[in-house]
Amino acid sequence: MTTSFQQPTARGYYGEYGGAFVPEMLYPNVEELRTQYLEILADPAYQAELQLLLRDYVGRPTPLFEARRLSEKYGTRVFLKREDLCHTGAHKINNTVGQILLAKRLGKQRIIAETGAGQHGVATATVCALMGLPCVVYMGATDIERQAPNVARMRLLGAEVRRVTSGSQTLKDATNEAIRDWIANPVDTHYIIGSVVGPHPYPDLVARLQAVISEEMRAQLLEKTGSELPAFVVACVGGGSNAAGAFYHFLDEPAVRLVAVEAAGHGIYSGHSAATSVLGKPGIIHGSRTLLMQDEHGQITEPYSLSAGLDYPGIGPLHAHLGAVGRAEFMSITDDEALAAVSELSRLEGIIPALETAHALAALGQLGAGPDDVVVVNLSGRGDKDLETYLKNMDKLI
Amino acid sequence: MNRITHAFRSKKNLLNTYFTAGYPSLHDTIPLAKALVESGADILEIGMPFSDPLADGPVIQGSSTVALANGMNLPVLFEQLQNLRTAVPDAPVLLMGYLNPVLQFGVEAFLKRAAEVGVDGLILPDLPLDEYEETYHALFQQHGLKAVFLITPQTSEARIRRLDALSDAFLYLVSGPGTTGGTTRPDADAQQQYFERVADLNLKNPRLIGFGIANKAGFDRACQYADGAIIGSALIQALQEVDDAPAAAARFVRGIKS
Known part of the structure; x- marks a missing residue:
């Protein structure tokens, strides 16, 4: 290549x-x-x-935190890239x-x-x-x-x-x-x-500006693990900006498995889902040719996810390409699985994640990562904005 | 001679009327086309409704939503257009719409069907010019279909000349910044300068002015600077909540062309 x-x-x-x-x-x-x-x-x-x-306004670099209790639970070495600590609470x-x-x-x-x-x-x-x-x-x-x-x-x-x-x-x-x-x-x-x-150059512009996430990860991983390269990088994908940033400096490192996690809503085939990589077909949305959810006549359909940040009917063209050539693996997580992950991270690590981010966390159990593998989850945002949703779903959180 | 060229050579101050296929009722397409032409419309632009019409304002968005809910889609539209040339033998007819439904129908199949039912030209605003030039131009020509391109006050002279060279129908001058049916009136002097600047380029194609033209005064003003005008949103508004949409369309056109 x-x-x-x-x-x-x-x-x-x-x-x-x-x-x-x-x-x-x-x-x-x-x-x-x-x-x-x-x-x-x-x-x-x-x-x-x-x-x-x-540095002085956003608060970068954001920490790379080794989540020991989460690691213990999943039998692998989990690091969290703390984008939730950025000013305004997300990447x-x-x-x-x-x-x-x-x-x-x-x-x-x-x-x-x-x-x-x-x-x-x-x-x-x-x-x-x-x-x-x-x-x-x-x-x-x-x-x-x-x-x-x-x-x-x-x-x-x-x-x-x-x-x-x-x-x-x-x-x-x-x-x-x-x-x-x-x-x-x-x-x-x-x-x-x-x-x-959106139309070129936006996908490239935004990916470049978010690439600071993976640039920092590499330096921090070297310091904490002795290698710049983890086994997995996991991020949630709506349009895909935090995933693009978390993947960017690993894209050309084939040893690193890149995992993009979409929102399955009530279930991929339930009719209430935002799993574009599975349900989408090539087409044009917002000036870009990419995978998008549409009916047989090319009308763009409405995705569903409990999380407002993931219910976009398309994905960025970079992600569509990474999926097409097999460079990234796509997984999907339901509303309920994401809510369980919110609860888990809150109780195991004392961090309340955004509902979007919880989709990435919920994929941890499905990666097949071994005890010596380093897994980085991009903790893209904090959960303050979702408190009302969490309160309404307390039965699924506990 | 093709119908578009013939219309521009034989008439002055042409009125091009846009309406959304399947609005207000699914089967209004052909009766509306007939009523518009019989009451004086010179060119028809039939909108293929799309869920996300980026260049359109609230009126055309609304008509598109209704048309889609009525069950309009490209197979239904082509079925209706089987009767187009019985209802409207001579007037130029254009299909206007966004690229995604065309791609899902299949570009070649779409062009073939459009030509078969007697469509003369296409306006696909989100088809990039580079892609048109490299791929679509030859296909359009193969099916005898004309491409109509948009020009805005921001379009450079070099780009206008490139668009003019690639088209052999007419150029669609967008009257000012904004989406269709715009209510913010652009600065009249700046607009006049823009119309005159384009007129002075001595382009090979005739020009129609569109966006924000709603009545006889607007139509007459556009005709001072171009070969005619395009009216869409105002016509669609005239069809809202009427019992007889073709009759309302005919009244609207007579009000413009009187």
Whole structure:
């Protein structure tokens, strides 16, 4: 293998997935970003500003914690990459800090974003407050209901949260509305997309900004285990940003097994699921050719997961490619299994994970990892935002 | 001569009406097409409804949702269009829609069926120009179908010329920033400059202006800068909650073309 899994082609393809399927109204915006992002990201002044913010504002590097009681339970050596300790409580801010610095260099004066669980919305509202830029966050009406604390956070941070009532009123529709806003405001606005989805260059841009996760993991693993390379890296996948970041610097290390965990909802074939790698077919969503959940006529269908951050009907084109060529293994975890994992991590390690993250934790028992294997689970977010959901499901937590 | 070229050569100030197939009722497609043309519409643009129409505003989104709920899909649409050329013998007809349903139907099968039922051209806004040029252009030509491309105030002159070279139908000038049916009025001077700038390029294709054109005044203004205009959202609004959609469509067109 001479080509790297990290790099899409010039047109943004990972194998047969990716590209930029955008209407002409979006072409200049996307093209402006495409022609400038690599140069800006490589600029030493940009990097200096980014690294300073990641350290002093986000709180990086995040710890790599050896979870001894969890290790004992699963008979393997489990490490948790503590992205839940990032400012705002999840990995999402790695991307928003990077993109707001990019937006400033592009001369943009207004920021828009979509959000599902609200973590990306909060992370965007946060960096907009930091930089003094106006921020509009599109959020589905259903998600506004089930993620009320994050809605309050965004408003407190000065962002305008726009309620989306089209379609299923969740992440897919919030993304549609953010794209429509960008069509209406093509010159002064930057769209901070929250995952490794959307038209090229977004999947590559977001993967690069999240890659700090695996970059730190390698150094921390060397120090703690004597090797930079674990046996497994496990991460949950909705669109796939935390998984992209956790996998990135291991993509070209075939000895490391990369495990992407999707939400099976009530069960993969129950009709209430978000397991795109199983249920999806190639198609186009939000400007990218990837795997997506759709009916036989190409209409995009509504995924289901109890977790608002995983019910996206597509996955990023990088992940679709990794699955197609067998570089990543896909697993899926039901709502109930994820809730049990929330309880387990809380009681064994004193860490309450986000419901999304709990899907990755619930895969631990199914990896087949041996006693000497090192398993890194990307602990992508903390569970504060999900407390209401946890309270409603106490019977499944205990 | 094909129907599109013939229409532009034989008429002035052309009205292109967009409506969503399967709206307001599943079987309105052909009766609406007939009523629109008989009342004065010069070109028909039939929308293939999609669950996630990114370039469309609330009105066309809403009509798409209703049409899909009514059971519209590409096999049903092509079945209805079997009768297209009986109902509408001469007017140019375009299909407009997003790429994903076309991909699932199969690109070649789609082009073949469209040509068979008498469709003249296609507007697929999320089909990237590079992919069109490399793959689709030859297929379109093979089936005798014309491609219509969109131009916006942000489209560079070089890109406009490339789009013009690749099309032999007409160019669709998006009137300003925003999705279809936009209510935010763009700056009138900037808009006029944009229309004049494109007119002065001496392009080989005629031009129609669309997005946000809702009434006779808007239509007449567009005709000052181009060969006509496209009206969609306002027509669909005129079909909402009426007993006789074809009659309402005919009234709407007579109001524009009077």
